[in-house]
Amino acid sequence: MSDSEVIQELKNSLNQYPNFPQEGILFEDFLPIFRSPDLFNKLIQVFKNHIEKKFASVKIDYVVGLEARGFLFAPTLALALNAGFIPVRKQGKLPGKTVSATFQKEYGEDVFEIQSEDIKTNANVIIVDDILATGGSAGAAGNLFQKVNANILEFIFVMELDFLKGRDKLPAPVYTLFGDQKEALK
Numbered sequence: 001m002s003d004s005e006v007i008q009e010l011k012n013s014l015n016q017y018p019n020f021p022q023e024g025i026l027f028e029d030f031l032p033i034f035r036s037p038d039l040f041n042k043l044i045q046v047f048k049n050h051i052e053k054k055f056a057s058v059k060i061d062y063v064v065g066l067e068a069r070g071f072l073f074a075p076t077l078a079l080a081l082n083a084g085f086i087p088v089r090k091q092g093k094l095p096g097k098t099v100s101a102t103f104q105k106e107y108g109e110d111v112f113e114i115q116s117e118d119i120k121t122n123a124n125v126i127i128v129d130d131i132l133a134t135g136g137s138a139g140a141a142g143n144l145f146q147k148v149n150a151n152i153l154e155f156i157f158v159m160e161l162d163f164l165k166g167r168d169k170l171p172a173p174v175y176t177l178f179g180d181q182k183e184a185l186k
């Protein structure tokens, strides 16, 4: 199967839930991917192929996952790339020295944190999450890694709500598998 056929298969597996978690939102549920070892494996492989092609001669130091849905596949992708994994957690969960960033997202406000000690200087990082909506979450994660002087190579998402133009807020290139959801419900 080609990568574009795999991407189509992954896309077809998603479920949509109108008006969840609030009125006007068309919720894209990517959990069906993880119920199938075949689809989960394909998800990791398609990202790995992309990264190894685009960053062929670059050592990836860390794959960064955003709590909570980014945690579902960022550690697996990190292992596949022989990179470390760093979690971006919601406020108050991480011990030791941390840096924080507050952000707005498609439905509400939140604070993200990372442990700032022991991150290599000028580390090459890839930031991954399930979905790019307004870009609030990924933008805050990008902000945290800029604060610790990392080199953000790319932001990677399974899908993008492109009509929200979240990618314009991000300080590095964006790669998404698919991104043609119709506009949010009204």
Ligand SMILES: O=P(O)(O)OC[C@H]1O[C@H](OP(=O)(O)OP(=O)(O)O)[C@H](O)[C@@H]1O
Pocket: 066, 067, 068, 069, 070, 104, 105, 106, 107, 129, 130, 131, 132, 133, 134, 135, 136, 137, 138, 166
């Ligand atoms: O681009 P944005 O507007 O910031 O929205 C995208 C974010 O929203 C969701 O996270 P959320 O914190 O809602 O839920 P989760 O804890 O299940 O990941 C989603 O998983 C993304 O992380």
Ligand SMILES: Nc1ncnc2[nH]cnc12
Pocket: 025, 026, 027, 028, 029, 106, 107, 131, 133, 161
């Ligand atoms: N429409 C959406 N579906 C799933 N997760 C989201 N996070 C932000 N917007 C979302």
Ligand SMILES: [Mg+2]
Pocket: 066, 067, 068, 069, 070, 129, 137
């Ligand atoms: Mg999330």
